Amino acid sequence: MEGFNFTNASHNNISDPDGIKINLSRMDVVACIIISIGLCLTPVAIYAVCSLVRKNHVAPIYVINLLISDLIQFCCLIVVVAEEEKSMTYEIGFYLYDVGLMASVGFMVCVALERYLVIARPLWYSFKRAIKTPAVVCVVVWVLPVFISSTFWINENVYDIICATYLLLPLPLLIFFLGGSSRALSASRVSSDEKRRIVGILVLVLLIYTLLFMPTVIWQLGVSNDSSADLSFLFVQLSPLADLFLYVFMRKGTIDKLLASVCCCRMDSNVSSRMDSNNICSSSV
Numbered sequence: 001m002e003g004f005n006f007t008n009a010s011h012n013n014i015s016d017p018d019g020i021k022i023n024l025s026r027m028d029v030v031a032c033i034i035i036s037i038g039l040c041l042t043p044v045a046i047y048a049v050c051s052l053v054r055k056n057h058v059a060p061i062y063v064i065n066l067l068i069s070d071l072i073q074f075c076c077l078i079v080v081v082a083e084e085e086k087s088m089t090y091e092i093g094f095y096l097y098d099v100g101l102m103a104s105v106g107f108m109v110c111v112a113l114e115r116y117l118v119i120a121r122p123l124w125y126s127f128k129r130a131i132k133t134p135a136v137v138c139v140v141v142w143v144l145p146v147f148i149s150s151t152f153w154i155n156e157n158v159y160d161i162i163c164a165t166y167l168l169l170p171l172p173l174l175i176f177f178l179g180g181s182s183r184a185l186s187a188s189r190v191s192s193d194e195k196r197r198i199v200g201i202l203v204l205v206l207l208i209y210t211l212l213f214m215p216t217v218i219w220q221l222g223v224s225n226d227s228s229a230d231l232s233f234l235f236v237q238l239s240p241l242a243d244l245f246l247y248v249f250m251r252k253g254t255i256d257k258l259l260a261s262v263c264c265c266r267m268d269s270n271v272s273s274r275m276d277s278n279n280i281c282s283s284s285v
Contacts, residue, residue: 027230028081034237035081038074042067042240045247052250061134062114063246065141066107070240072100077237095149101236102145102166104243105213109170110137111246112205115198116177120184160220167217170209178202200249212239 046067052060079093114134148166152159181202185195212235219232 027234030234031077031081031237034241035074035077038070038240041244042071042074045244046071049247049250060250061138062107062110063250065138066104066111066243066246069100069103069107070243073097073104073237073240076100095152098149099145101239102148102163103142104239105167105170105209106141106144107138108205108209108243109173110134110141112174112177112202115201116181119181119188119190119195119198122188122190164217164220167213167220171214174202174206174209178206197249201246204245204249208239208242212236212242 046064049060049063049067076093076097079089080097083090083093148159148162151162178199181199185199188195190198215232215235
């Protein structure tokens with residue numbers, strides 16, 4: 001199996017336009033470093049997020065599934081690096097890697113949607129926040145990548161079209177969730193600290209998708225050439241590590257103080273500028 005196409009192309013030797021083969025052995029070294037860090041931190045993050053789960057608390061459920069999909073990617077990367085190409089284990093590793101990668105994109109959208117509903121649709125969210133609803137959503141998000149990845153064995157062209165569509169859909173959704181949440185902030189009854197955490201999560205999810213997944217989408221659509229496949233694959237490998245920051249934004253304490261200090265600095269600068277302007281006016285008088 002070719003994986004997301006870019007995965008297999010990125011892992012193999014790639015020829016540049018002049019026909020010179022590029023040795024990508026350094027990609028394996030980078031992959032090993034990413035795997036080592038991810039396998040150490042992701043289980044710890046999953047345990048820490050599980051401690052946040054409370055009755056009718058939906059957000060950690062999506063984040064836990066997101067981290068599990070990241071853990072699957074790390075394990076499959078071990079297979080990709082260790083096994084010989086075209087072997088059955090190698091093919092299965094890429095298949096599961098695709099499933100984990102697409103599932104992570106789906107759960108990123110779920111996290112952003114849930115945070116958007118907390119601010120923009122609090123009444124609807126309160127009514128639909130029962131544990132049954134997110135459980136059904138999680139099953140759908142897991143089953144859909146399995147079905148999409150299986151289409152590769154039927155028709156590769158259909159698989160490419162479906163994957164490109166699947167990867168492009170989150171972009172307008174994430175932008176809409178962030179914009180809608182920003183507009184609804186003033187009317188929301190959520191506490192200021194919670195508002196900052198929600199906006200921080202939405203911004204972080206959008207940044208992760210834009211910086212780490214969009215190069216892959218561009219490559220998948222054929223806008224860029226094959227020589228950029230290794231760079232796209234590198235960005236995708238880094239995405240599970242970036243997801244770990246979601247736990248930081250969900251915790252009360254450090255991130256609240258950081259965001260509050262940023263806001264205070266901006267307010268202090270505005271006050272000082274006003275005082276300076278008043279002093280100038282008084283001295284001129």
